[in-house]
Amino acid sequence: MRKILNLTNLFLNQYDIMKKYSNIYKIGLAMAVVVMTSCNDFTDSLSDLNKNPNAYEEVIPEFLFSNSMLDGVAFNFTNGADGQHFIFAQAMQQFSTHSEVRGTGDKYFNESAARSHWAVYNTALADNERVINVVKDDPNSINMLSAARIWKVYMFHIVTDVHGDVPYFEALKSSEGNLQPKYDTQEAIYEDMLNELEQAAAAFNPSLPTFGPSDLFYGGDTEKWKKLANxxxxxxSMRLTEVRPDVAEAWAKKAIAGGVIINDEDIAKVNYLDGQIADSRNPKAANLLVQDYQNPQAGVSNTQGGKYAETFIEHLKMTGDPRLNVISVVWIDNPDGDGYVYDTATNIQRGMKNGALFGEPEDFHTYSEPHPNTVLSYASPVLTMTNAETNLLLAEAAIRGWYTGSAKAAYEDAVRAGMRQWALFGDEGIISTEKIEAYIARNPFMVEGSFEEKLEQISTQKWVSLFLDNYEIFANWRRTDYPTLTPTNYPGNITGGTIPRRLIIPDTELNLNEDNFMEAYNRQGVGNLLTSTVWWDPKFPR
Amino acid sequence: MASGPGSSSRVVIRGNGSLNGNNQPLYVINGMPISNRPSTVLDQANGATTDLGDGISSINPDDIESISVLKGGAAAALYGSQAANGVILITTKKGSRQQKGIGIELNSNFTLGTINIFPEYQYEYGQGSQGVRPQSQGEAISTGRLSYGEPMDGQPSIQFDGVERPYSGVSIKDNIKAFYRNSTNIVNTVSFSGGNESVLYRVSASDLQSGAIVDGSTYDRQTANVNLKAFMSDKLSFDTQIQYNYEIGNNRPGVGYVGTNSAWGVYLLANTVDITDLAPGYNPETGQEVEWQHVNQATNPYFARDRMGNQDVKDRVIAQGSLTYDLLPNLFIKADFMRDFSSWREEDYYPVGTAFRPLGTYRSQEELRTRSNGRLIANYNTTFGNGINLTAMVGGNLERDILDVSNLIGSEYIIPEWISPVNLNILAPSKGFYRTGTNSVFSSLDFNFKETYYLSVTARQDQFSTLNPGNNKIFYPSIGGSMILSNAFDLPDVISFAKLRGSWAQVGSATVDAYAINQLYGFRLGGHLGVPVQTSSSAISNPELRPLTSTTTEIGFDAQFFDNRFGIDFTLYSKINQDDIVSTSIAPSSGATSTLLNVGEISNKGIELLLTGNPIRTSVFSWNVSYNFAYNKNRVLTLAPGQATGNSSLLGKDSSTRFGRSYEYSEDGIRVYNSLSGYAMLGPTMPLGIGVPPYTMGFENTFTYKNFSLNALIDAKFGNQFFSQAKQYMWRFGLLKETLPGRDNGLTVEGVDENGDAFSKDWPSSFMSTYYNNDGQYATNFMIDGSFVKLRSVVLNYNIPVEKLNFVNLTTAQISLVARNLAILYRNSDHFDPEQASDPNSNSQNFSGVMLPRTREIGFNLRIGF
Known part of the structure; x- marks a missing residue:
């Protein structure tokens, strides 16, 4: 108030001065001139005004490709805050929660998070399509085009695996005016994806330019991209074993002949940094931390009530799996002072039962949760395609007779690779060769087992080895039904006590692309629910 | 004002004409437009949504001489595209030659707001889930907002903090009253005015101090205003007004989804918990938030109130000047300039210890805004022929708007309790600079024949910077006429005045943001491990956009009877907006989520009726009465092909229609159940109601007896509904009586299954928490009727007879009792004020979140002049 009175006095004084010198009109005129001329916005032409000084109007293919990769590799963790991680990792009984709201996969209770994967269309896929549109007509950009085509297949196979029939051939063409793409059958999508991989891999030419360092997987190494494509x-191809075994066999043989990722240095991964740029921290670790384990020192009251699941921890303990001690901790009172410290000792690790709890149990702090310096490390990589997986695929191909190598050797290589890869997450992830070989000795490949026993062993190993790659674990479980998981039956669950088999296509498609959505909806006849199935799923009604 | 003093308001004249554009009118002060862009910080992800007021909220009512409203095309020529939604003309007070010496006026106003409406909860079953009360502290936290426990028995039961308290109902009314305080609003204004032959002046200063119902939330505003008119010669005059505002908001209440919105905790706490037990909301030693339930985004209300915070400071200068020069006695030219400049700095934070952001967050925003208008007109007036008077005007206007925004967003405080951007591990700046401009030329011709026949013709062309050259111009004309029947004809004596009028007017405009026609890319700050990373937008730009037009046709009459004792004013209008620029959602599978299209066509048709009366008019007592009624029918006539079909299409419907899904019914009207889960199936998307009331009316009476006057205004709105998220959550959490059936012995649902076969399922009582939680999907349960009749204001004035008070030299003295929102005479809404819809920036007004309770305001006003 004092300030205002002073101001008022100032104005009054000014008035007195003006009156005294009685040249008020000169001052007035001068003011008007000054105000008008000081405002040079008036002199700019209208079209100049509409240039944004803080934005760029062209796609720079390599820089936008990096964005697509960063968005795409961890989409299930980053999209919709926590996206589908909660659904898959809980449904696959690796994680559990006492929360209802976040209990979609744990309790089959709340489906709201099951719609968010669709946004990959208008983010990572759309950016990749912009890149393709810029490079596709330039013969010198063939390596960029091939990488973008392979990356597109990677993203699209997840979309169709979780949603069934989806827009594919007409998708991503809004810039060409197609705002309502038709839905394609999963069969047609798979056929095209396999062809795309073959053609893109064949088109690489090591003498031409690449994305270079903007290629976050391989820094422009075309040979490694070929292995990724294969x-x-x-x-x-293996996804089609139940629905089109002949097609599966032909493509599996072609892939193996082309050469797949075998060596550790060929793993497709994106590296991250524990620094001040939040986007450059490992998004899986960051979201697990922020969404749930953000205050691990407390060891209690995790945000979303999350812990490792009993099924997962018991399996690791039963098999004597050394990975248990590099991914799992229990927070205990610090014996040397205040606060908490983590303990990786096998005997105290325990998982929380899925679908059993509503509300934090008294012994919540005694359950296992992710290791702060591996799974939750900001500097750890996101593994997109590993030699652990390819070796398990080779082992399965071998027991199907589609691969002439030894199933046992491939399986054991898979186990070794799957354990070695934890060293990438930090020093506390290193597993000694002795421990790895001891595990193999204790859990030998069942050379004499039946086909089903071998398939179960391979698929269960995949469940452990691909930990954090929720999409692939979920897809492989639906195809093989391994590992054998006992569904939960939480009061009022929406699946009738069955494990979810699909994600839900959001209402935007029903509202904005109704005819095409309904055509696909009616064609598949399985609804749009967590319990719906996709074409390659053996439970798909035929 | 949804969240207390200094927050935004919403005014719409004759219905929404645009689906996405701003539908609020242009505010014009002394002939020149000001900026009314709202400052709403929206940060849904972090739960910090705060209404920081709009342009008009910083105008001091005590400086206003008069307000008038221009509807339809009346403002077309002078204000053009800016006036497509009508104009609110504000004239500020000025000095006067009649004033002897310096006229001083003091005005003091004090009002107190009390919460006047409370929801109704059930108090039969207490906190808990699945029919069981919490058995441990962990369970008490998990069920902190669930009232699905056992019948209340008053026995000691464990609560969220581990303390046992009686298991008995705590009235929501008591909890609301315990958490909130009364709001206060104190305004003091002093003004000095006077004038002589060459100068008229008025200077005022004002101080407003207010406190919202949330403790610690204040808004203060100081205003200084200088108004000066100088007659420099008999041909040249100069008029200027400068207003300076200094506004400080402190801890403005959060109004968004959870986060800083304390109302979430207050309204959704389980019904056996006393809210004061949640205080202080944090551990004083560690600063850690005390969680009252397990979804930690829904902050402890005391923590939200006392530990999270925001501050904003705004400096605003509205400077305007005009120079008028009489070239000839009947020809003048006038140059006008106005610049509305504001600098606004906002900062908000979550401290270390916030449950869902344990390391804390920080955000600041600085905005520099200007709206500049320069206008030059020439005005010629002549009389010719046999009594024809002609006024011709030609002019040009340049408008430039600038919004210059800088943001800092950060997290992870290094040293707790020190809120500063330099004390963070992560900090990211961002920058926005938005310029728009409109160039206009215009002219008008006004004919007047014997003050009986009037004709007005206008034409204007606007050119917009936000559209591509080639389609950025629009020309639009208007024509209007009127006839004073009482002058033209010999009418019966009972008719004192009668006038017929009609007009047709177009206004063009371009409701496009700067740069929206360009496809733009940015970069991720810092790239990724040394590699630059480009980013894109999920909206597809449309370079072909062109201006939209709004065409208003209206006819009307007004008449006065019995020596102006009774009057009637009636208008019939039709306003059609064509080529409306609509942000059209598109299927994400196309690779984008939205684009702008010139596709909308919206019609608003309606009637406006005003009846006035002065039945008693004596020297000691008079009674003035008026009644106004308006009906507006809003229809969307055209939409983009992809949005013109489907269950949620607005085509043919009111543009404020809310859509949602409810229960699925068979052809025989029987509810359909999912045989797997036993829950009712969700039906198709369907219209649930309209947000903007089609019927509005007001009834005002003023009685004057000697030195007393009493004014009472009743207003009413009918025909609108809104979706209440608060009711949805109250229902889901078992706070409402609707969730009682089945709590004792279970519930049997009967209907048909997906195949049409008979279906029934027995839900045990222990499943009622999940059963009613699932009800949250069926939107029809949560629509609230927005109709009301309110005693909006009552003002009792007493003019102190100053001439009898010889000991002081007063010219006027008036004391008033003022009451606003005094009583709701009719409502059909349960739990809430029917005006609870939340976001003043929403065109559809059909949604309400979990909002602060509304208040009834009572106060007094003292005005002294000397």
């Missing part, structure tokens, strides 16, 4: 081809 590895994806192997993954996709």
């Amino acid at each position: 590895s994806l081809m192997l993954r996709l």
Whole structure:
């Protein structure tokens, strides 16, 4: 108030001065001139005004490709805050929660998070399509085009695996005016994806330019991209074992002949940094931390009530798996002072039962949760395609007679690779060769077992080895039904006590692309629910 | 004002004409437009949504001389595209030559707001889930907002903090009253005015101090205003007004989804918990938030109130000047300039210890805004022929708007309790600079024949910076006429005045943000491990956009009877907006989520009726009465092909229609159940109601007896509904009586299954928490009727007879009792004020979150002049 009175006095004084010198109109005129001329916005032309000084109007293919990769590799963790991680990792009984709200996979209770994967269309896939549109007509950009085509297949196979029939051939063409793409059958999508992988891999030319360092997987190494294309081809071909065994066999053989990722240095991964740029921290670790384990020192009251699941921890303990001690901790009172410290000792690790709890149990702090310096490390990589997986695919190909190598050797290589890879997460992830060989000795490949026993062993190993790659674990479980998981039956659950088999296509498609959505909806006849199935799923009604 | 003093308001004249554009009118002060862009910080992800007021909220009512409203095309020529939604003309007070010496006026106003409406909860079953009360502290936290426990028995039961308290009902009314305080609003204004032959002046200063119902939340505003008119010669005059505002908001209440919104905790706490037991909301030693339930985004209300915070400071200068020069006695030219400049700095934070952001967050925003208008007009007036008077005007206007925004967003405080951007591990700046401009030329011709026949013709062309050259211009004309029947014809004596009028007017405009026609890319700050990373937008730009037009046709009459004792004013209008620029959602599978299209066509048709009366008019007593009624029918006539079909299409419907899904019914009207889960199936998307009331009316009476006057205004709105998220959550959490059936012995649902076969399922009583939680999907349960009749204001004035008070030299003295929102005479809404809809920036007004309770305001006003 004092300030205002002073101001008022100032104005009054000014008035007195003006009156005294009686040249008020000169001052007035001068003021008007000053105000008008000081405002040079008036002199700019209208079209100049509409240039944003803080934005760029062209796609720079390599820089936008990096964005697509960063968005795409961890989409299930980053999209919709925590996205589908909660659904898959809980449904696959690796994680559990006492919360209802976040208990979609744990309790089959709340489906709201099951719609968010669709946004990959208008983010990572759309950016990749912009890249393709810029490079596709330039013969010198063939390596960029091939990488973008392979990356597109990687993202699209997840979309169709979790949603069934989806827009594919007409998708991502809004810039060409197609705002309502038709839905394609999963069969047609798979056929095209496999062809794309073959053609893109064949088109690489090491003498031409690449994305270079903007290629976050391989820094522009075309040979490694070929191995990734073949590895994806192997993954996709194996997906069809139940629905089109002949197609599966042909493509699996082609992929193996082309050469898949075998060596550790060929793993497709994106590296991250524990620094001040939040986007450059491992998004899986960051979201697990922020969404749930953000205050691990407390060891109690995790945000979303999350812990490792009993099924997962018991399996690791039963098999004497050394990975248990590099991914799992229990927070205990610090014996040397205040606060808490983590303990990786096998005997105290225990998982929380899925679908059993509503509300934090008294012994919540005694359950295992992710290791702060491996799974939750900001500097750890996101593994997109590993030699652990390819070796398990080779082992399965071998027991199907589609691969002439030894199933046992491939399986053991898979186990070794799957354990070695934890060293990438930090020093506390290193597992000694002795421990790895001891595990193999204790859990030998069942050379004499039946086909089903071998398939179960391979698929269960995949469940452990691909930990954190929720999409692939979920897809492989639906195809093989291994590992054998006992569904939960929480009061009022929405699946009738069955494990979810699909994600839900959001209402935006029903509202904005109704005819095409309904055509696909009616064609598949399985609804749009957590309990719906996809074409390659053996439970799909035929 | 949804969240207390200094927050935004919403005014719409004759219905929403645009689906996405701003539908609020242009505010014009002394002939020149000001900026009314709202400052709402929206940060849904972090739960910090705060209404920081709009442009008009910083105008001091005591400086206003008069307000008038221009509807339809009346403002077309002078204000053009800016006036497509009508104009609110504000004239500020000025000095006067009649004033002897310096006229001083003091005005003091004090009002107190009390919460006047409370929801109704059930108090039969207490906190808990699945029919069981909490058995441990962990369970008490998990069920902190669930009232699905056992019948209340008053026995000691464990609560969220581990303390046992009686298991008996705590009235929501008591909890609301315990958490909130009365709001206060104190305004003091002093003004000095006077004038002589060459100068008229008025200077005022004002101080407003207010406190919202949330403790610690204040908004203060100081205003200084100088108004000066100088007659420099008999041909040249100069008029200027400068207003300076200094506004400080402190801890403005959060109004968004959870986070800083304390109302979530207050309204959704389980019904056996006393809210005061949640205080202080944090551990004083560690600063850690004390969680009252397990979804930690829903902050402890005391923590939200006392530990999270925001501050904002705004400096605003509205400077305007005009120079008028009479070239000839009947020809003048006038140059006008106005610049509305504001600098606004906002900062908000979550401290270390916030349950869902344990390391803390920080955000600041600085905005520099200007709206500049320069206008030059020439005005010629002549009389010719046989009594024809002509006024011709031609002019041009340049408008430039700038919004310059800098943001800092950070997290992870290094040293707790020190809120500063330099004390963070992560900090990211961002920058926005938005410029728009409109160039206009215009002219008008006004004919007047014998003050009986009037004709007005206008034409204007606007050119917009936000559209591509080639389609950025629009020309639009208007024509209007009127006839004073009482002058033209010999009418019966009972008719004192009668006038017929009609007009047709177009206004063009371009409701496009700066740069929206360009496809733009940015970069991730810092790239990724040394590699630059480009980013994109999920909206597809449309370079072909062109201006939209709004065409208003209206006819009306007004008449006065019995020596102006009774009057009637009636208008019939039709306003059609064509080529409305609509942000059209598109299927994400197309690779984008939205684009802008010139596709909308919206019609608003309606009637406006005003009846006035002065039945008693004596020297000691008079009674003035008026009644106004308006009906507006809003229809969307055209939409983009992809949005013109489907269950949620607005085509043919009111543009404020809310859509949602409810229960699925068979052809025979029987509810359909999912045989797997036993829950009712969700039906198709369907219209649930309209947010903007089609019927509005007001009834005002003023009685004057000697030195007393009493004014009472009743207003009413009918025909609108809104979706209440608060009711949805109250229902889901078992706070409402609707969730009682089945709590004792279970519930049997009967209907048909997906195949049409008979279906029934027995839900045990222990499943009622999940059963009613699932009800949250069926939107029809949560629609609230927005109709009301309110005693909006009552003002009792007493004019102190100053001439009898010889000991002081007063010219006027008036004391008033003022009451606003005094009583709701009719409502059909349960739990809430029917005006609870939340976001003043929403065109559809059909949604309400979990909002602060509304208040009834009572106060007094003292005005002294000397």
